Every structure is written in structure tokens, then in C-alpha cells.
Amino acid sequence: MPRSILLSTAPPTIRTERLILRAPVAGDFPDYAAFLASERAQHMGGPYDRRGAWGLFCHDVAQWALFGHGALMIDLPSGICAGQVGINHGPLFPEKELGWLIYAGHEGQGYASEAAAALRDWAFGRPGIETLVSYVDPHNRRSIAVAERLGAHLDAGADRPDPGDLVYRHERPAS
Template sequence: MNHSIPTLRTERLTLRPLAMADFPAYRDFMASPRSTGVGGPYDLPSTWGVFCHDLANWHFFGHGALMIDLGETGECIGQIGINHGPLFPEKELGWLLYEGHEGRGYAAEAAVALRDWAFETLNLPTLVSYVSPQNRKSAAVAERIGGTLDPLAPRSDPEDLVYRYHQVKTA
């Protein structure tokens, strides 16, 4: 399969394909305690594997991760993605922000853009976000963008909260 990777723009952000130049900041985030919400901290080989996985999803499934850049400066501030495959029971909308960029609405803005792209382009009826109960900031983002708790949804980690987003069809 050969799927093109989109670039999406919002009022303040550019969501774009991963590039090798993104790896150092990504590596630093994944090695830090801040990465516990995405299964970390990770060592270098594991971080490289996750980075490659995030890109490979585009080839296998037609969706994957995009880096989040500030539109005004071009600074890369994190990542947004739709995960799938053997690690995820359903297509999952996930995000991470680098230190110093939380609390400004960037995660929600990026998540809405990628969620809406997925609903329109992939014609998905739903998406989910798997959130650790300790990660209140991500739970708040999921709720802010319309996610509702789905206690019956399948999950790899039985402790995770599952927020479900439904595609809203307009007439």
C-alpha cells in the first residue's frame, strides 16, 4: 500500500509528516518522565522503534502520526496521531506535547483537526482515545473535544479510560 501523508493546517498549527530532524526532540521527550502517558520512559532503541512505527502506520493503514508545529514560528511542539494495529484494539487518536507547550489549547486544536480529517477521509464511524486515569490533562482534552467515556470498549490496558468520538454526519 502506498498512502500519501497529509499536511493539515489550523488557525495556529501545522500538522505535518515526521522528518528525521524531529527525532532528537522526540527522543528527549520519550526518555523523560513526561512520556509516562505514552508508555515511557523509553530507551534509545525503543524510542527509535516507536518513531518508525508512527511513520509506518501511514504505509500499512493510511493513517499515522503527524508532528505539530506552531504556524507562526515553525517550532515543533509535539505529535498527534491515529494509532492502530496489534497494539490497539480500535483506531486511537493520541497526542503528546513537549514541555512548555501545555495549557494553551494546542492538543485540542490538533486533535480536532486530525479527528475531523479521519472522519472525512477514512470515513470512520468512531475513534477512541486510551487515557491513563492518572493523566488528567489528556482526559480533559478528550472531554473538551467531545469524547465520552465508553466503559465497555476493548482496551489493551484494563486500567485505561476509553473516550469515544462519533462522526457527526451533516445533511
């Protein structure tokens, strides 16, 4: 089996009109773990215990070294973290996935759409990212709405990690 080279891609800081997307730090874990322990994580295979949440958090961070992309935290200008957006990859994902999660109290303000659009546009400007999909639980109406606001369309024939998930395909913008 050929060996992979660890990439030295540092996570970017991406600024939008209202948000700052930045690299995760250890201090982000308590809020992340609380989200994953809540019923709100049911659409992501949860709720998760602390050990499971730590594994997912480390996965999000490690992808930057392994693939040159990964998760970014969604900060408000006040410094409050409202959630996370990321590009997931690796053996658990048939394709690179654009995903998002918003912490309680920050929903319904367009943060997920704004952050996901910014990371999608950044990703499509990088070498090696030709396609992006979002895997969405069919009962997660809010994430379906985000995917549709982003202009993604259902791709019924796409592979998916969970056979029950919907797959929304994000089109690469025309040059």
C-alpha cells in the same frame, strides 16, 4: 492469511488557525526521543530508552504506508515543533486511537485540543475510519481534559490495550 496491500497515502498537511500538522521527518526524532525519555512519558508506558523511542517513532511513520493514517507533527507558524498528534492502529490497538503528546514548554495553550480536533475531522472524512477512541491513563488529567474538550465520552465497555486505561469515544459528526 490474506496479504495486505501497502497503501500509497502520503501524510497530509493540515492547517488550523494556529498550527501546521505535517509529516514526521528524521529531524523530529531527537525531540520526540527526549519527550519519551522523560517522566512525562509515564502515561504512555514510558519512560523509554532511545531504542524504544525509535521503535515508536518508526511505528508512527509506518502507519501511513500500512493503513493510510498515522502521526503528524504539530508545528507552530515559527517552525518550532510543539508535539505530535496521530491515529494509532495495528495489532496493539483494539480500535483506531486518536492520540496526542505536547512537548515541555508548550502545554496549556490548547495545542493538543486544536491539533486533535483537526486530525479527528480529517480522519472522519476518510473511507475506512468509522470510529475513533482515545486510550488515556486515568492519572493523566491533562489528556482527560483534552478528550472531554473534544466532546469524547467515556466508554467503559470498550476493549483497551491496557486494562487500566480509560477509553474516550469520539463520535462521528452527523453528515
